[in-house]
Amino acid sequence: MHYQPKQDLLNDRIILVTGASDGIGREAAMTYARYGATVILLGRNEEKLRQVASHINEETGHQPQWFILDLLTCRSEDCQQLAQRIAVNYPRLDGVLHNAGLLGDVCPMSEQNPQVWQDVIQVNVNATFMLTQALLPLLLKSDAGSLVFTSSSVGRQGRANWGAYAASKFATEGMMQVLADEYQQRLRVNCINPGGTRTAMRASAFPTEDPQKLKTPADIMPLYLWLMGDDSRRKTGMTFDAQPGRKPGISQ
Numbered sequence: 116m117h118y119q120p121k122q123d124l125l126n127d128r129i130i131l132v133t134g135a136s137d138g139i140g141r142e143a144a145m146t147y148a149r150y151g152a153t154v155i156l157l158g159r160n161e162e163k164l165r166q167v168a169s170h171i172n173e174e175t176g177h178q179p180q181w182f183i184l185d186l187l188t189c190r191s192e193d194c195q196q197l198a199q200r201i202a203v204n205y206p207r208l209d210g211v212l213h214n215a216g217l218l219g220d221v222c223p224m225s226e227q228n229p230q231v232w233q234d235v236i237q238v239n240v241n242a243t244f245m246l247t248q249a250l251l252p253l254l255l256k257s258d259a260g261s262l263v264f265t266s267s268s269v270g271r272q273g274r275a276n277w278g279a280y281a282a283s284k285f286a287t288e289g290m291m292q293v294l295a296d297e298y299q300q301r302l303r304v305n306c307i308n309p310g311g312t313r314t315a316m317r318a319s320a321f322p323t324e325d326p327q328k329l330k331t332p333a334d335i336m337p338l339y340l341w342l343m344g345d346d347s348r349r350k351t352g353m354t355f356d357a358q359p360g361r362k363p364g365i366s367q
Contacts, residue, residue: 118337124344126151128259129205131250133243134215135181136163139265139309142332143212143339148175150340155201155208156181158215180204186215186242187234194242194249207256210343213243213264219279232279239283244290255301261343264291266306266354288354295352303351305342309335310358330358 134140135156164181219235270284295304335357
C-alpha cells in the first residue's frame with residue numbers, strides 16, 4: 116500500500132495492541148507510537164513487553180503501559196478486570212489491534228489434534244471475542260474508534276492442512292462483519308490480512324521457506340496506520356490485504 120501518513124496522524128490517540136511482544140504486533144505498537152499515539156501493550160511475556168516499552172520510550176520519550184493476559188487461559192472475568200484496570204488510567208480507547216494469534220497444527224483434518232484445535236479457537240476466536248466485548252465501552256467513548264482484527268487468506272478460501280487456523284479466521288471475518296453492522300455509525304470495524312510476513316509464526320508454518328523473500332512487519336505498516344487514522348474514517352466491515360496481489364502460500 117502506497118500511503119504516506121502525516122507525522123502527527125495518531126496524535127492524542129490511545130491504541131491497544133494485542134500480541135505486542137513480537138512480530139507484527141511489536142512493529143505496530145512501535146509504529147503507532149512514532150506517529151503520536153499513546154500505546155497500550157498487551158501480551159503474555161512480561162519481559163518482552165518490557166523491552167518493547169523501553170524501546171518505545173527511548174525513541175519517543177513516552178513510556179507505554181503494558182498488561183499481562185494469556186489468551187489461551189483467560190476467561191471473560193479476566194477480560195472485564197483488564198478493561199477496568201485500563202479505564203482507571205485511560206478515558207477511552209481510540210483503537211484496538213487484535214494481532215495475537217495461535218497457528219496450531221498444519222496437517223490434514225484427519226490428523227488435527229482436538230486439544231490443539233480447541234487452543235487455536237480459544238486464542239483466535241473466544242478470547243478475542245471476550246476481550247472485544249470487555250473493551251467495547253472504552254472504544255465507544257472515542258469519536259473516531261477503530262477496531263482491527265487479523266485475518267488470513269485461509270479465512271476466505273480454505274486450503275488443505277490449515278484446519279483450525281482457517282476455521283478460526285473464517286470466524287474472525289464473521290465476527291468483524293457482525294460488529295461492523297451493529298456499530299455502523301459509532302465504530303469502524305475491519306480486518307487486515309497481513310499476507311506472508313517474516314515472523315516466527317510464519318517460519319513455523321513454512322519451515323523450508325526463505326525468509327528473505329518475505330516482507331518484514333515494517334514493510335506492511337502503511338495499512339496498519341491507515342486503518343487507525345482519520346483517512347480511513349468511512350471504511351467499515353471490510354477486509355484489507357496488506358500485500359495486494361500476493362499469491363497465498365510459500366514464497367518462491
